[in-house]
Amino acid sequence: MQRIDPAEFQERLERISAIFANMVNHADQQSLIRCPYKNRFNQCTAKFGCRYKRRANDPMGLPICTSDDQLDYRSAWESDEPLSHDSPPT
Amino acid sequence: MADLKDIANEFIRKEIEEFIERPEERGEIIAVMARSRPSMQDIGAAIISGDHETVDRLTVAALADGMEALEVMDDGLINGMGIVGIKFRENYIFVPEVLACARAMKAGMKHIEPILSASGIQPIGRVIMGTVKGDLHDIGKNLCIMMLRGSGFEVFDLGVDTSAEKFMNAVEEYNANLIGMSALLTTTMPNMGRTIEAFIDADMRDDVHFMVGGAPVTPEFADDMGADGYGETAVECVEVAKRLVAEAKR
Numbered sequence: 001m002q003r004i005d006p007a008e009f010q011e012r013l014e015r016i017s018a019i020f021a022n023m024v025n026h027a028d029q030q031s032l033i034r035c036p037y038k039n040r041f042n043q044c045t046a047k048f049g050c051r052y053k054r055r056a057n058d059p060m061g062l063p064i065c066t067s068d069d070q071l072d073y074r075s076a077w078e079s080d081e082p083l084s085h086d087s088p089p090t
Numbered sequence: 091m092a093d094l095k096d097i098a099n100e101f102i103r104k105e106i107e108e109f110i111e112r113p114e115e116r117g118e119i120i121a122v123m124a125r126s127r128p129s130m131q132d133i134g135a136a137i138i139s140g141d142h143e144t145v146d147r148l149t150v151a152a153l154a155d156g157m158e159a160l161e162v163m164d165d166g167l168i169n170g171m172g173i174v175g176i177k178f179r180e181n182y183i184f185v186p187e188v189l190a191c192a193r194a195m196k197a198g199m200k201h202i203e204p205i206l207s208a209s210g211i212q213p214i215g216r217v218i219m220g221t222v223k224g225d226l227h228d229i230g231k232n233l234c235i236m237m238l239r240g241s242g243f244e245v246f247d248l249g250v251d252t253s254a255e256k257f258m259n260a261v262e263e264y265n266a267n268l269i270g271m272s273a274l275l276t277t278t279m280p281n282m283g284r285t286i287e288a289f290i291d292a293d294m295r296d297d298v299h300f301m302v303g304g305a306p307v308t309p310e311f312a313d314d315m316g317a318d319g320y321g322e323t324a325v326e327c328v329e330v331a332k333r334l335v336a337e338a339k340r
Binding site for chain 2: 001002003004005006008009012013015016017019020021022023024025026027028030031034036037038039040045046047048
């Protein structure tokens with residue numbers, strides 16, 4: 001089996017850590033204005049209920065997020081409901 | 091000077107064209123991608139797509155073909171992740187996509203780990219991570235896991251709604267002595283303390299260190315519940331984990 005020089009590997013770890021640290025810092029900033037469970041297709045990936053979730057047209061698809069990100073989305077999160085209401089919040 | 095057309099992988103070419111706007115970054119990425127083998131570009135493309143199955147398969151094939159593990163890391167996994175980082179920074183993708191890409195990276199790193207082990211390179215520490223009982227919020231925990239793995243920790247993810255029993259069983263199963271607990275709800279936050287109490291009751295408290303985090307958790311609350319460390323962010327989580335591992339070795 002091939003071998004890896006520990007110093008060389010450490011240098012790669014530092015590069016990976018730097019990339020990831022930039023990502024988590026950006027995620028922290030972004031979470032102030034956009035729900036972190038919302039993907040780029042505005043679908044909700046959360047495993048918990050949220051008042052902003054609406055069922056997708058595709059029954060197999062992820063629910064749609066109807067939040068406009070203008071409000072604190074966390075107040076819409078529910079602790080135990082697995083899925084959502086079918087209508088957007090008023 | 092390398093040109094976009096020097097990159098064999100069409101998906102990578104399109105990604106650079108569409109998403110990498112800063113000229114200096116574009117030039118740098120084109121240069122490193124152009125000098126990578128096509129098979130490494132394919133791994134990078136699968137990382138960017140968050141396709142963990144393809145990364146898994148291509149990494150196995152590359153190593154079986156005699157490719158150096160460091161080349162797979164540099165030209166496949168890290169190059170791909172570099173583009174993911176830029177797309178995230180520019181808001182073309184969001185946290186769920188980033189986590190899918192991190193999962194794909196882990197699928198590749200899994201095959202490099204035996205080579206690390208054979209080279210005498212051990213993980214910094216072994217960490218069990220979970221969102222506490224009654225809580226289904228996992229983004230913060232998942233970002234911590236991404237950071238910990240990227241920093242050289244071996245992480246066992248118990249997912250969400252994790253009971254004290256699951257944490258205790260995991261300590262024995264994985265032979266890990268560091269536990270990270272997260273909670274997002276004020277209603278579930280006390281379950282962190284209850285988990286620590288369960289370890290005391292089972293006479294297992296001295297075997298492990300606990301670090302805690304989550305939006306409602308404060309350093310004072312962490313102290314009150316008897317945790318050994320508190321991290322406000324995923325970056326801090328790594329620092330706390332390193333400190334606790336060092337303490338455990340003393």
